[in-house]
Amino acid sequence: MRILVHGASLGEREFRMRRAAAALALRGHQVFWGPGGAPSEAGGEVREIAPGIPLSRFEADLVLGGARDPLRTAYAGWRTRAHVLLLTLDAGGVARWNAIDHWAWNSLFAAGLVEETEADAMRRAGGSLGLERLALWSAEAPAAEPDATHADTEILERACERALARHRGRSPRGAVFLDRDGTLVVERGYLADPDDLELLPGVPEALRDLAAAGFALIVISNQSGVGRGLFPLARVHQAMARLRTLLRARGIELDAIYFCPHRPDAGCDCRKPGAALLERASDDLGIALSRSFMVGDKLIDARAGHNAGSRGVLVRTGYGRDEERANPGPGMAPPERVFDDLRDASRWMLAEAEAAGLA
Ligand SMILES: [Mg+2]
Incomplete structure (x- = not known):
């Protein structure tokens, strides 16, 4: 902003x-x-x-x-x-x-x-x-x-x-919920230094086109390194600030960032594949979940979208290639689509939105 x-x-x-x-x-x-x-x-x-x-x-x-x-x-x-x-x-x-x-x-x-x-x-x-x-x-x-x-x-x-x-003030609009590491930026394990944040190729173009079509751009991130004591909460904000700055320099403004700081065993409902953060964003920002997509490089990303009533998409950047071969688990819906990267995924989402008369 x-x-x-x-x-x-x-x-x-x-x-x-x-x-x-x-x-x-x-x-x-x-x-x-x-x-x-x-x-x-x-x-x-x-x-x-x-x-x-x-x-x-x-x-x-x-x-x-x-x-x-x-x-x-x-x-x-x-x-x-x-x-x-x-x-x-x-x-x-x-x-x-x-x-x-x-x-x-x-x-x-x-x-x-x-x-x-x-x-x-x-x-x-x-x-x-x-x-x-x-x-x-x-x-x-x-x-x-x-x-x-x-x-x-x-x-x-x-x-x-x-x-x-x-x-x-328009009627609820669709969002593209975006995982951060391995989807928007290069996956580096637990990101130690915010200055190491590096956008993946094609990300600015994809986000620009999605924003121009009226989608809200909302980052949904699991940051369990905080709960595990690997880095302080302030470090997450520094990295998110760096992400905002990198994108702003390319003419892109994120609508919001939500992240879960808890350990995986904490039993919270905000950690993906839980849908709580997508639902919170929907309440806060007037997002129609049924017209939204969640894109990420892990099966839990796609599943979080699915759990929120949105459409789940996997990208092959980050951990995506390994995740594509992994078994989603019993009773778990696989991603609706798999693409090489966010740029490819964005073309499909734009075409889907246009076909539905939403963009
Ligand atoms: Mg990721």
Whole structure:
């Protein structure tokens, strides 16, 4: 996502938004900060907009800010051609809004995040904002510095994605769910260094064509190295940030990334071939699972798609050639199709979607 943070609307009290917005840069989103309220804590990841530089030079999907000045925040959003306004709100701040502030809130697709301690007051005061557009920050202590692994960062990222998907507002669309290692990037066992992430040939072209046909692009990844203690959660976010950056340089924006950090024996339902992450993405982003595909280099990838009511596709990159020869197991549906790589798979998915009148 491309995100403008309207720094001048965020005071010291809005520390959750300050930290979480800066941390979105650590997850590979493009974060511009300005005008005003420089993110001293944000380090080199956030691009600061110097005073006097016209905002119209920047292009953003969303503008983030605080409750204190929705008109100026929305105006910053209009200048950058953002579609979504996402504010951290408190009942006292909203109570001070005048008619123009309320008009500004409605001038973009708006959503809000609220401290848990403010929830009751907002329920009473925030009816005119649309309660379904409000969500809560985490109950955890705020991060001391921008932290990709903090619960608030996750909440803000999902709130941004959800608002963008709802703004798009069409009937539920199809997605291509994508395994990461061996499907999008070269398989390296447990990826130790995010800088080793390398896109497989044909991946950018495939993703561009799928996005152009209206598919949401959603990464679904098993990262049991976290649960096994092989690397910290922050390492997964670093690698995912690198993936976002590599793809953005080729004009591709992922709609979302979901991963399971648990050990295989943890009994969770989010690890592929479980369908929980695909179902969560469907709820969050308005995805029609029956019109979606899951592509991966392992049988469990295809099976996760199948389990979600989508279509499962195997690619022969990564572990795919070995997996193709493996027995799917008793009672287990094999992949619907097998292709040499994602590029080939994308051609087939586009043709399937077109045949069904979906693309
Ligand atoms: Mg894989």
